[in-house]
Amino acid sequence: MKNRFSFTIEIRPYLRDHYFEGKIIFPAVEALIVLAQAVRSHHPQANLQMLTQASFPRMLAIDPASNRLEAQIEIESSEGGISASLLTSVKINNGAMSRTLEHARVKFAQDMVLPQPILSYRNAQKMAGGCINVPAASIYHELIPFGAAYQNISSDLSVSAQGALADIAGGNGEADDQLLGSPFVLDATMHAACVWGQRFTDIVPFPVGFDRRVIYSSTKKGGSYLARIAPIDVSREPFIFDAWIFDQEGIMCESISGLRMRDITKGRIRPPQWIREGAWKE
Secondary structure: EEEEEEEEEEHHHHHHHOOOOOEEOHHHHHHHHHHHHHHHOOOOOOOOOOOOOEEEEOOOOEEEOOOOOEEEEEEEEEEOOEEEEEEEEEOOOOOEEEEEEEEEEEEEEOOOOOOOOOOOOHHOOOOOOEEEEHHHHHHHHHOOOOHHOOEEEEOEEEEOOOEEEEEEEOOOOOOOOOOOOOHHHHHHHHHHHHHEEEEEOOOOOOEEEEEEEEOOOOOOOOOOOEEEEEEEEOOOOOOOEEEEEEEOOOOEEEEEEEEEOOOOOOOOOOOOHHHHOOOOOO
């Protein structure tokens, strides 16, 4: 049975650092937290450690003059999980009708044993294939020009044909890190995949979903982490990556399987020449 209800999202100042083409965009990682909060409020005993079938079909723009975002959430319980969607409504036909838009959906798997990690911390740090090191300043100045709150690749990003290796800061601000961990860590992990795509595929790929995310230990604001991404299928869009996030003790915090990335601009935005050539501006 489906249950749909209105939901008001408070737009805290740090969210305004997440922008694209002049618009403030509500981050996909924050949408997942909103959905987790809604599921927990309706199902207090729900397990939130395994997220599956995630999709981000449409960006959600934030009105720069508003401190609130009016939305709807739809929750549906089914065998093996609880699905949740983040929706908004827009007026059409001069306001005579409304249309519902879906911005994020995910299923929280229930009654499942968490899979064992398949990549060790030691092996995560091994990466062959002619690495280049891209300074974080270059990433956030030219490749992913977000504001300070979302600049959380904290040192040079190592990139090779085999993937990318990133030191990541846990971020700060008023973000909720209690249910799904710090949103900044997964967000920056996807930045690493975006840079890899710009280096090797000549497009600027954005995350549009993932198959499975397993949270073994929640990341925290103020922490330091290591993320490894690996291309799985980049023969066509959406490009598929796997990713792993470790803490400074080498303990796996998260694994993300089937991270899907695609060019949502239809070629309107292209990577700069220097990243395609594997050399950066000093």
